[in-house]
Amino acid sequence: MAARSLLLIRGGCVVNDDSSQEADVLVEDGVVQAVGRHVLPPGDAPAGLRVLDAAGKLVLPGGIDTHTHMQFPFMGSRSVDDFHLGTKAALAGGTTMIMDFAIPHKGHSLIEAFDTWRSWADPKVCCDYSLHVAVTWWSDQVKEEMKILTQDKGVNSFKMFMAYKDVYMVRDEIGAIAQVHAENGDLVAEGAKKMLALGITGPEGHELSRPEAVEAEATLRAVTIASAVNCPLYVVHVMSKSAAKVVADARRDGKVVYGEPIAAGLGTDGTHHWDKEWLHAAHHVMGPPLRPDPSTPDFLMNLLANDDLTTTGSDNCTFNSCQKALGKDDFTKIPNGVNGVEDRMSIIWEKGVHSGKMDENRFVAVTSTNAAKIFNLYPRKGRIAVGSDADIVIWDPKATRTISAKTHHQAVNFNIFEGMVCHGVPVVTISRGKVAYEAGVFSVSAGDGKFIPRKPFAEYVYKRIKQRDQVSLGLQGLDCHVLLDVGAGIITY
Ligand code: URP
Ligand code: ZN
Ligand code: ZN
Ligand code: ZN
Numbered sequence: 373m374a375a376r377s378l379l380l381i382r383g384g385c386v387v388n389d390d391s392s393q394e395a396d397v398l399v400e401d402g403v404v405q406a407v408g409r410h411v412l413p414p415g416d417a418p419a420g421l422r423v424l425d426a427a428g429k430l431v432l433p434g435g436i437d438t439h440t441h442m443q444f445p446f447m448g449s450r451s452v453d454d455f456h457l458g459t460k461a462a463l464a465g466g467t468t469m470i471m472d473f474a475i476p477h478k479g480h481s482l483i484e485a486f487d488t489w490r491s492w493a494d495p496k497v498c499c500d501y502s503l504h505v506a507v508t509w510w511s512d513q514v515k516e517e518m519k520i521l522t523q524d525k526g527v528n529s530f531k532m533f534m535a536y537k538d539v540y541m542v543r544d545e546i547g548a549i550a551q552v553h554a555e556n557g558d559l560v561a562e563g564a565k566k567m568l569a570l571g572i573t574g575p576e577g578h579e580l581s582r583p584e585a586v587e588a589e590a591t592l593r594a595v596t597i598a599s600a601v602n603c604p605l606y607v608v609h610v611m612s613k614s615a616a617k618v619v620a621d622a623r624r625d626g627k628v629v630y631g632e633p634i635a636a637g638l639g640t641d642g643t644h645h646w647d648k649e650w651l652h653a654a655h656h657v658m659g660p661p662l663r664p665d666p667s668t669p670d671f672l673m674n675l676l677a678n679d680d681l682t683t684t685g686s687d688n689c690t691f692n693s694c695q696k697a698l699g700k701d702d703f704t705k706i707p708n709g710v711n712g713v714e715d716r717m718s719i720i721w722e723k724g725v726h727s728g729k730m731d732e733n734r735f736v737a738v739t740s741t742n743a744a745k746i747f748n749l750y751p752r753k754g755r756i757a758v759g760s761d762a763d764i765v766i767w768d769p770k771a772t773r774t775i776s777a778k779t780h781h782q783a784v785n786f787n788i789f790e791g792m793v794c795h796g797v798p799v800v801t802i803s804r805g806k807v808a809y810e811a812g813v814f815s816v817s818a819g820d821g822k823f824i825p826r827k828p829f830a831e832y833v834y835k836r837i838k839q840r841d842q843v844s845l846g847l848q849g850l851d852c853h854v855l856l857d858v859g860a861g862i863i864t865y
Contacts (some may be wrong), residue, residue, distance in 0.1 A: 377401050377805055378418055380411070384426025384766060386756050388433065389737035397431060399762040402805030407756060424800060424807070426766050432736055433756050434468025434499075434763035434801065435717045436743040438632055439608055439685025442472055443492055447707040449695040452783040453688060455496035456818050458713055461781040463809045463816065465714035466798035468499050468763035469753060469824065471685075471743075473531055475506040482507070482517040486525060490823060497821035498814075499803045500763070502747065504529040526825020528748055531608065533557070554590040554607050554615060555582055555660050564704045575653035576645045577703040579661040587660045588614035595622045595629055602840050604628040604833045606746065609687050611637045611660040613671050620680035628836055630746060631681040633672045635712035638684070639719035640788050641666050654696040655786040658687065659708045673723050676738055677730040683743045684720060686712025690784035710788050714780055717765075718773065719789065721796025725769070732769070748830035762805035771797040 379399040386395045386407060398406040405411075412418075440462075443454040453461065455472075462470055472493065476485035482505050489503055505521055507514060507530050521527040533553045563581030567573075572580065591607055595618060598605035610616050610631040619631035642662035647653040656662055675681045689709025699706030712719075717739055724730045730738070744754025752761050772795050777787040801809040808816040829838075 376418075376420065378421045379762070379802070379805060379807075380421060380423045381426050381431055381764065381766065381802075382423055384429045384431035386431045387732045387736050388755055388757070389733050389741035392430075392732060395431075397756060397762075397764065399764075399802070399805045402762050404756060404758055404760045404762050406758060422807070424766065428768075428770075429799060430732060430767040430769055431756065432466070432732075432765045432767050433740045433754050433760075434765050434803065435462075435466050435739045436469045436471070436749070436753060437462060437467045437686050437688070437713055437716060438471050438683050438743045438747070439634060439687045440470045440472045440713055441687070441689035441709065442470075444473075444475070444689055444709075446689065446709070447705070448698060449691055449707045451689045451707075451709060452692050452695070453690045453711075453713065454783070455493040455501075456498065457781070457783045458688065459496070459498040459501070459821055460814060460816065461714040463499050463801045463803060463814070464781045464798070466717040466765040466767065466801055467713065468765070468801065468803045468808075469501060469749075470499065470713065471502045471504060471529075471747065473504045473506055475531075476508055478509045482514060483520060483525070486521060486527065494819070494823060496818045498808065498816040498818065499821040500753075500761075500824050501821055502749075502824045502826055503527060504531050506531040506533065508533065522828045526823070526827075528826045528828045528830065529606070553609070553659075554587055554594055556586050556590045556593075559586045559589070560659075568702065568704070573702050574650065575657050575699075575703050575706060578657045578706065579642050579645050579664060581703075582659070582661060584612040584614040584663060587612050588618055591615040591618040595619070595627060598629070599627045602837055602844070604630075604837055606630045606632065608632050608685065609634050609637070609658075609660060610672065610681060611668075612663050613665065613668055615660070616672055616675050616681060620675055623680060628833065630683065630742075631675075632683045632685050633676055633681050634685050634687045635716035635719045636662060636687065636710045636788055638669050638673055638676070638723055639712075639715070639792070641668055644788075650700070651693050651696060651786075654699060654706050655693070656710065656788055657696070657699075657703065657706045657708055658689070658710045662710075669723065673727075673729050677724060677734060682738070683746065684716060684738050686716045688713035690782060692783075692785050711780075711782055711784055711786070712788075714782055715775055715787070715789050715794075717798065718775070718794035718796050719792075721767075721769070722792070722794040726795045745832035746830060748826045748828070748832075749824065750832070753824075762802055764802040765798050766800040766802075768797045768799050769795060771795070771799070773797050
């Protein structure tokens, strides 16, 4: 019989989204057994007990990164952070779960894509993970597969792209909200043609060809369609003030809509597209673009602090300089994507908590708990309480670290937050009850993380949706409603 694994985190301040308390945390075999004072009788030190001193530190639920693309085959390249290095880097930054995207090619099976991503991730992940699945085309087969994915495979979120014309983009007529991520793909394609015709071929052309209005228009369209068919909506990578305002207004109008800003959009801006060093500029290219208005990160952080925006991801999708160079003469060929999986927690602490915009409880809400609630992982994840998974970070709010590609744990050779000094340092990261990272040293192996299935109909989202379905007629005829019929927890754009 395997020996019990016992861990005691002593003397810290346990922070959940709704309260903070001075307490010890006792963990047994990966699960929290007790939270409070004197969780072990005086003098009782069971064999094999490991004690971690958390005096003067915060004890937080591990971060949940709602949006990553590890080893993603995209735009003629493959993102360089794979499920092994990417999840190690996540742990080093205090994130204990990532949610990645299985993305089928047009006309291909969603289930096949899901199985492919699992075959990539399962042997490699160092922390827990889950998968959203993208809907890149529409047919009765897709509809049937969505049903199977939600009922049997643990998927309760589907991403639809409103951009990437002719690649992933889905058109309005194939199923209500079933369109692509929140950018108007036709305008993106037209804008790119226009820039190239004007002779603008550099990275700055990327943002110029798809300005804020292109994102805001698509966001409003998605919100309008989703609400017309009483479908919960989750807008990924909200990058602009205009799109964030659309989400905030929709929430104030009572719509069941969630917005996810990402580390990049909260921590830096699109002025870098104009850097005189081409590679520096190209490393900031992602879609929707970082915005050149330098007040955007602050604006997004304020909305996040005040519950207009709800969760945070990183959209970690990293390409090395040689891959970015594919677009040397044409910005439309620069593989889109930036880093963030390692630095998301520190960026949000620095720009959100250290700046005074949010308290430590809101920090936990936006980095972990809200994601767990929306994607139906709560309270197993996103909370430190008896019975929860022991995914825990001992966080030093006073310590600082300087972000650099030279010292980060990611595979990519560039860091968009280079040189940034951040308060808030993860001292110890505990994954599934085991110390996985401590003071710069990893003790994890590939495959230590597990796939976490998610059930449909998360109460946090669906209590209101179901009640609205009962009391109003709804638009049952629209194809979009299939997403409710199959019990898809939420639709992500
Ligand atoms: O530029 C980005 N965001 N790359 C990843 C793909 C996506 O649209 O999320
Ligand atoms: Zn996207
Ligand atoms: Zn720069
Ligand atoms: Zn993405």
